[in-house]
Amino acid sequence: MAKRRSTADFVLERDDYKCIRCLACVRVCSYGANFYDERENMVFTENRKCVGCHFCEAICPTEAIVVQHNPLAIRWNAHWTSEVVTDIMKQAETGGVLLTSMGNDKPYFTYFDRMVLNASQVTNPSIDPLREPMEIRTFIGKKPLSLELEESEGSVALKTQIAPQLKLEVPIMFSAMSYGSISLNASKSLAKAAQTVGTYFNTGEGGLHKDLKEFGENMIVQCASGRFGVNVDYLNAGAAVEIKIGQGAKPGIGGHLPGEKVTEPISETRMIPVGTDAISPAPHHDIYSIEDLRQLIYAIKEATRYKKPVGVKIAAVHNVAPIASGIVRAGADFVVIDGIRGGTGATPKVTRDNVGIPIELAIAVVDKRLRDEGIRHLASIIVAGGIRKSSDVIKAIALGADAVYIGTAALVALGCHLCQKCYMGKCNWGIATQDPKLVRRLNPEIGARRAANLLRAWALEIKEILGGMGINAIESLRGNRDVLRGVGLQEHELEILGIKPAGEAW
């Protein structure tokens, strides 16, 4: 094989004066990029091997290391960008589909950044969340249209039977990430954080590891096209069940966990032989219509004795609104919509970067459609895919969501630096790997603390913003598009989002 012709993506610069030859960087790099030359008594880096995960930079005790983008990788060209040229070179070398991980990183319009929030001035009082109660608890599940009460001997009792609900202390949950795509320590971190804060994590399509069973009350179990690890005990182990049809990072395609990652414990939870590829087909082969979906929803409801909400997750695509309407009519208690920025452990780059629609538009059209049809109360809307900060959460809820899922943001809290190499299984941060040497790098106690801190911080910020708008409950924000105004958006986009341009009063 001839010498590779593509250039390095990153350059690792090492300040030789500061380098104390402790070799920590050499020891920790799972890609083998750093090496020590004894004769020269120098530490060197093979830049081509560096993926830009910044782990060595974080571990270096003297801050001798700086990892940077290769500044002049390819001659600058607005059309033939260095990414395009490098991709062509890689494909000319390998003849294969380019794989990548995490979410779409292309400069598509982020509508969240073009929407601004309101605040109270004079005519309505704002609320100080430190001094007055602020409710950000919310419930996921089917709601009744009205409540019937029974009064007897001075006490009032609820007559209407309420469908099963998930109680969220913050309107943020951890999205589906399977044990397999992420390490057990990463799963444990999220599970423990969800338990601490009073929200939910999602098993993804990976089955349930025995160590996660204790977190059942804070767990949503997923049933996807491969049906890995699904049995009646699994369905009943969590607080809710989610049927996964699609994922924002790869709408229309299935999943593939390579055989090398199917280790003994993974084979146990997925219920497949060690070393075999775990392939989730693109469609569920028993779901070719809304009617088929209804059958599965009710099969799961039967299996869980109608005690748990059952939801359906889809990727945000062009016809997302009518599809969501069908899902609600099929009996789902919640609909999850995953936008074009949604992340993943592995996906063809061409799919990740080109398929799907921005989540902001999807929330707006789904919420509107369900309201127009009078079925909005039948299901909660959970949105996912590129929620980066508390303001995104607020804007998503104002557009009509009940709650959001965070995946990438949660992993970043655990240490992820978005190098997009999850599919290689060598994650230096111990997140997207099954290598026992790397998995131990994520101490679940630290992970749980950091993930819980993130939720706590966002909750405080959400309360601040709500207070500023004079709203004292997150449920009063839901679908309250009056608090949003668009900046620099075209008329038709404003129409789809259902918001006014900035400057226009009530």
Place this chain on the structure above:
Amino acid sequence: MVKGMRKKILVKEEYCIGCRLCEIYCVTAHSQSKNLIRVFRYELGELAPAVIVEEREYTTFAVQCRHCEEASCVRACITGAMHRDSSTGAVYVDRDKCVGCWMCIMVCPYGVIKRGTGSNKVASKCDLCLDRELPACVENCPNEALVLTEVNE
């Protein structure tokens, strides 16, 4: 035996990533300059870490003096240099008394006593960094694989 609260460093083997930063910070904490780069450049000859990272295949862990309740080193010491401090309950070596017979090294079941390097020919071991709030190895472990606990005895 000293009664009361005693500091202990807990070794969490399952979270040690084998980076050996504990060794580096241990050396620096016991140096003159307390500066990593200066220690590496000028002071390394005289210093050796009191925490040792053991490594074999997928297992790594850092270990330092356990300050044993029944300390063999204290019993084996011919000069009384190795002694237990009555206030902290920790085992120390009195550098002036040590004659470098290395009996302590022979009997230590954990292999965490070392010969001093350079001109420093006396036994060298963990002193729990009692002059600091947290031992240097504990404070700088990136994965909390070393944790300071207090045990009541």
